[in-house]
Amino acid sequence: MNAPTDPKLLERSAALQGMGDSRLRKEDARFIQGKGNYVDDIKMPGMLHMDIVRSPLAHARIKSIDKSEALKVPGVIAVLTAEDLKPLKLHWMPTLAGDVAAVLADGKVHFQMQEVAVVIAEDRYAAADGVEAVLVDYEELEPVIDPYAALAPDAPVIREDLVGKTVGAHGPREHHNHIFTWDAGDKAAADAAFAVAPVTVTQRIHYPRVHPCPLETCGCVASFDPVRGDLTTYITSQAPHVVRTVVSMLSGIPESKVRIVSPDIGGGFGNKVGIYPGYVCAIVSSIVLGKPVKWVEDRIENISSTAFARDYHMDGELAATPDGRITALRVNVIADHGAFDACADPTKFPAGLFHICSGSYDIPAAHASVKGVYTNKAPGGVAYRCSFRVTEAVYLVERMVDVLAQKLGIDKAEIRSKNFIRKEQFPYTSAFGFEYDSGDYQLALDKVLNAVDYKALRAEQAARRADPNSPTLMGIGLVTFTEVVGAGPSKMCDILGVGMFDSCEIRVHPTGSAIARMGTITQGQGHQTTYAQIIATELGIPSEVIQVEEGDTSTAPYGLGTYGSRSTPVAGAAIAMASRKIFAKARKIAAHLLEVGENDLDWEIDRFNVKGDDSRYKTMKDIAWASYNSPPPGLEPGLEAVHYYDPPNFTYPFGIYLAVVDIDRATGETHVRRFYALDDCGTRINPMIIEGQIHGGLTEGYAVAMGQQMPFDAQGNLLGNTLMDYFLPTAVETPHWETDHTVTPSPHHPLGAKGVAESPHVGSIPTFTSAVVDAFAHLGVTNMTMPHSSYRVWQQLKASGVNL
Ligand code: PCD
Numbered sequence: 176m177n178a179p180t181d182p183k184l185l186e187r188s189a190a191l192q193g194m195g196d197s198r199l200r201k202e203d204a205r206f207i208q209g210k211g212n213y214v215d216d217i218k219m220p221g222m223l224h225m226d227i228v229r230s231p232l233a234h235a236r237i238k239s240i241d242k243s244e245a246l247k248v249p250g251v252i253a254v255l256t257a258e259d260l261k262p263l264k265l266h267w268m269p270t271l272a273g274d275v276a277a278v279l280a281d282g283k284v285h286f287q288m289q290e291v292a293v294v295i296a297e298d299r300y301a302a303a304d305g306v307e308a309v310l311v312d313y314e315e316l317e318p319v320i321d322p323y324a325a326l327a328p329d330a331p332v333i334r335e336d337l338v339g340k341t342v343g344a345h346g347p348r349e350h351h352n353h354i355f356t357w358d359a360g361d362k363a364a365a366d367a368a369f370a371v372a373p374v375t376v377t378q379r380i381h382y383p384r385v386h387p388c389p390l391e392t393c394g395c396v397a398s399f400d401p402v403r404g405d406l407t408t409y410i411t412s413q414a415p416h417v418v419r420t421v422v423s424m425l426s427g428i429p430e431s432k433v434r435i436v437s438p439d440i441g442g443g444f445g446n447k448v449g450i451y452p453g454y455v456c457a458i459v460s461s462i463v464l465g466k467p468v469k470w471v472e473d474r475i476e477n478i479s480s481t482a483f484a485r486d487y488h489m490d491g492e493l494a495a496t497p498d499g500r501i502t503a504l505r506v507n508v509i510a511d512h513g514a515f516d517a518c519a520d521p522t523k524f525p526a527g528l529f530h531i532c533s534g535s536y537d538i539p540a541a542h543a544s545v546k547g548v549y550t551n552k553a554p555g556g557v558a559y560r561c562s563f564r565v566t567e568a569v570y571l572v573e574r575m576v577d578v579l580a581q582k583l584g585i586d587k588a589e590i591r592s593k594n595f596i597r598k599e600q601f602p603y604t605s606a607f608g609f610e611y612d613s614g615d616y617q618l619a620l621d622k623v624l625n626a627v628d629y630k631a632l633r634a635e636q637a638a639r640r641a642d643p644n645s646p647t648l649m650g651i652g653l654v655t656f657t658e659v660v661g662a663g664p665s666k667m668c669d670i671l672g673v674g675m676f677d678s679c680e681i682r683v684h685p686t687g688s689a690i691a692r693m694g695t696i697t698q699g700q701g702h703q704t705t706y707a708q709i710i711a712t713e714l715g716i717p718s719e720v721i722q723v724e725e726g727d728t729s730t731a732p733y734g735l736g737t738y739g740s741r742s743t744p745v746a747g748a749a750i751a752m753a754s755r756k757i758f759a760k761a762r763k764i765a766a767h768l769l770e771v772g773e774n775d776l777d778w779e780i781d782r783f784n785v786k787g788d789d790s791r792y793k794t795m796k797d798i799a800w801a802s803y804n805s806p807p808p809g810l811e812p813g814l815e816a817v818h819y820y821d822p823p824n825f826t827y828p829f830g831i832y833l834a835v836v837d838i839d840r841a842t843g844e845t846h847v848r849r850f851y852a853l854d855d856c857g858t859r860i861n862p863m864i865i866e867g868q869i870h871g872g873l874t875e876g877y878a879v880a881m882g883q884q885m886p887f888d889a890q891g892n893l894l895g896n897t898l899m900d901y902f903l904p905t906a907v908e909t910p911h912w913e914t915d916h917t918v919t920p921s922p923h924h925p926l927g928a929k930g931v932a933e934s935p936h937v938g939s940i941p942t943f944t945s946a947v948v949d950a951f952a953h954l955g956v957t958n959m960t961m962p963h964s965s966y967r968v969w970q971q972l973k974a975s976g977v978n979l
């Protein structure tokens with residue numbers, strides 16, 4: 176469709192608020208009035224409250240649990256332990272990664288704050304008092320905190336339930352604390368390239384453990400109806416249909432009698448993909464007691480026991496020619512998965528999509544190996560604003576390219592440009608076998624370098640370095656990343672056997688408004704706004720009268736949910752395809768009404784015109800009415816369609832990020848002077864929402880790079896599980912963001928759109944590190960471990976002898 180120029184047509188097109196329009200968010204009218212409806216807002220008659228007894232120790236045997244005092248607390252109705260769940264075979268549950276996790280500790284605790292027992296009471300206060308009164312007698316065991324130490328031959332056995340199990344869900348296990356070893360690429364080819372390489376660099380890079388920390392913590396209200404035998408659960412889930420399937424499998428209740436509803440969600444960020452013991456216990460309690468049971472965790476519980484992210488210890492190596500052409504990449508990772516392997520990845524990918532670690536570069540040979548290890552820490556390994564370990568992969572390759580540039584004395588921008596996959600090489604198959612769909616990296620890089628006047632920045636930096644009295648060190652960070660999002664083609668991606676397609680159902684009503692439902696679920700992304708825009712453009716119905724619903728498994732078609740920036744690549748495509756089914760039927764109806772052949776019609780914004788005579792037309796509104804009133808003979812009445820979209824490939828959005836920092840030589844404080852983010856997500860549906868998503872992702876990237884961390888002491892105590900310690904930037908700390916874009920459509924997506932929401936997180940974290948390290952580059956520093964807090968940067972200032 177060509178963009179109209181005629182003012183009347185422009186007006187008609189603008190009235191639709193379709194794709195490309197920065198339409199204001201429809202959901203905000205409710206949110207800014209405090210009218211959101213979150214899990215904790217849900218109250219049901221007779222509802223009981225659950226609270227959890229948690230382990231103070233990281234590794235211990237449970238000698239006894241005494242419930243008697245707790246049961247005397249007024250209002251306490253029941254206390255459940257693993258012993259009570261055993262007859263139901265629910266004391267352990269399967270994880271998404273093919274392991275099992277304790278629902279309630281079965282004889283042993285494996286991490287601090289692990290769930291040991293639950294207390295059900297008439298109100299939240301009584302439940303908390305009950306928790307205090309449960310007496311658990313522990314026998315301390317030696318905790319295993321360091322993942323390298325976990326692999327020592329004589330390391331304590333963490334998972335006694337797996338003793339003697341030599342094969343796990345992802346292949347052989349070589350040690351009692353080893354989970355899997357995953358390999359990708361061609362080891363022989365990479366080794367051969369290294370053997371003859373004139374230049375090689377190596378670097379150990381730790382990406383520390385962090386937590387997604389959404390503002391709303393996790394929780395649910397489970398309500399089992401003993402008369403009808405059906406179960407409704409309101410839950411903070413990014414994947415309600417998957418929860419329904421799992422709940423049915425675990426409970427034996429037919430899936431048709433299980434209804435899962437994700438109401439408004441106060442941020443997900445990967446933290447709300449998995450199934451937590453609290454959910455299972457609330458559901459079991461509701462079934463056993465025949466009453467609704469609410470469980471909502473508090474902040475400390477959220478940070479210390481629900482899914483963490485990252486914790487990758489990476490050894491990277493690059494081989495190159497003396498002029499900076501990369502010839503091979505090798506990487507070995509020790510992945511600390513905590514006590515249970517509960518990573519939320521597509522089933523066949525224990526290390527997620529780490530294969531993207533060859534980045535935006537045409538690297539002929541590459542090999543990656545990831546070893547998963549158990550430690551006495553909370554389980555997780557989720558995609559915190561990242562498409563399954565893409566953040567770790569991008570961090571690795573971008574750090575390595577900087578290290579190589581430094582060794583060779585080549586500028587960061589130049590070495591990247593030299594190794595880019597060229598525009599004409601797309602579709603490009605990487606050494607790891609991923610087929611990149613489209614990109615134009617050089618165009619985007621040039622745009623950024625011009626926008627910030629890179630040459631002038633480097634000149635300023637040189638002058639600063641030459642001045643021994645300069646109060647600050649100046650650093651320039653540059654990252655040119657590629658992501659892989661839109662899981663995914665069901666030939667490659669599934670969750671517990673269910674292919675990772677997504678779905679859309681659209682019904683156009685007689686008066687021309689419509690309702691659409693998808694298998695995804697917004698957590699703040701604005702799907703109600705943007706999804707309507709796709710339909711508006713496809714069908715010529717104004718966005719304003721298109722109602723978008725998600726998150727209720729009783730009404731929405733089956734879908735795999737929202738995470739990994741998959742909604743636009745997968746559900747977005749399903750929306751386009753469902754619209755096109757309706758469009759095809761509408762054309763038939765229009766031809767019938769106008770008494771011409773279908774080929775004699777032209778589509779124009781919101782109507783079919785008779786070719787050559789646009790005084791004869793039928794609008795989509797006319798057609799909707801006719802479809803219920805006078806459909807052509809032989810055509811069934813109504814105007815609706817369902818589409819399940821199985822994408823042929825992932826989409827590969829990319830970006831070029833540049834940061835300028837000034838580090839105070841006295842205090843180590845890092846001031847972000849400039850942050851320029853150019854993103855390319857193909858066709859853009861709502862530029863304003865994209866900008867908001869980028870601001871959000873950059874802010875979370877700033878949080879991770881500059882302050883977030885989850886340190887453990889030798890006993891396995893998590894130091895800092897409140898927002899006093901765990902860094903969530905506010906408007907005060909957050910730098911100013913400059914955004915820009917190029918548009919390289921995806922050739923295989925019906926709209927040309929790629930995902931965007933994770934890019935700013937994935938791309939910005941290595942940019943901050945690149946900038947901070949760059950401030951010290953002239954002093955021989957090649958790497959610094961996040962977070963780059965003032966204290967740690969100050970330590971580097973001292974170590975480099977440049978503190979004031
Ligand atoms: N091309 C394009 C793309 C896109 N878009 C838009 O934007 C958004 C986003 O998208 P995407 O990218 O597709 O994504 P999604 O799927 O939807 O989402 C997801 C993401 O999202 C983000 N963002 C956000 N926001 C908010 N507010 N909140 C939240 O929570 C969140 N989260 C985060 C995360 S983390 Mo993961 O889960 O970790 O994996 S993943 C993630 C939406 O609305 C859409 O429509 C447009 O417009 N265009």
Ligand SMILES: [Cu+]
Pocket residue numbers: 527557558559561562563564565566567
């Ligand atoms: Cu990830």
